[in-house]
Amino acid sequence: MSVNKEISVLIVDDYQTMRGVIRNLLRQLGFYNTLEAGTTDDAIACLKEKRCGLIIFDWLTGPMDGAAFVKQVQADEKLKKVPFIVICSESNQEVTAAVRQAGIADFIAKPFTEAMLKKKMTAVLGNF
Numbered sequence: 001m002s003v004n005k006e007i008s009v010l011i012v013d014d015y016q017t018m019r020g021v022i023r024n025l026l027r028q029l030g031f032y033n034t035l036e037a038g039t040t041d042d043a044i045a046c047l048k049e050k051r052c053g054l055i056i057f058d059w060l061t062g063p064m065d066g067a068a069f070v071k072q073v074q075a076d077e078k079l080k081k082v083p084f085i086v087i088c089s090e091s092n093q094e095v096t097a098a099v100r101q102a103g104i105a106d107f108i109a110k111p112f113t114e115a116m117l118k119k120k121m122t123a124v125l126g127n128f
Helices: 014-027 041-051 067-074 095-102 113-126
Strands: 009-012 034-035 054-058 082-087 107-109
Touching: 009 014, 009 041, 014 034, 014 113, 034 041, 041 054, 041 067, 054 067, 054 113, 067 082, 067 095, 082 095, 082 113, 095 107, 107 113
Parallel strands: 009 034, 009 054, 054 082, 082 107
Antiparallel strands: none
16 A cells, blocks of 8 residues: 555744755655644644644754653544654754653654655655
8 A cells, every 4th residue: 555645744843944854855755745833832733723644843843842742742633643753953862762752663863864754754654
């Protein structure tokens, strides 16, 4: 079964430039339906209004910490099955442990390549 490339991908990062980089990488992979949020609060508001098939989230984007954001999204019955890919400029043991404790298996350290993003997306969505 192949992945529907029409799904909406929500990009959550406090740096507009990084959101653009991720959006461009997604387009190179054939995913053109992207949504963007610069804060976790904006992301929650966006998720309440629009359907989303994947969330690519910078763990350090606030104002909510990463674990609280994941918990709030997963507490919503309509959103609890939406997969996450966490990205972060810090890949120390503390951050990695917090991401895993939040139940997120896929983590990418910044900077990353199209190939790395595709590998992580394949792990959570399936082949495309």
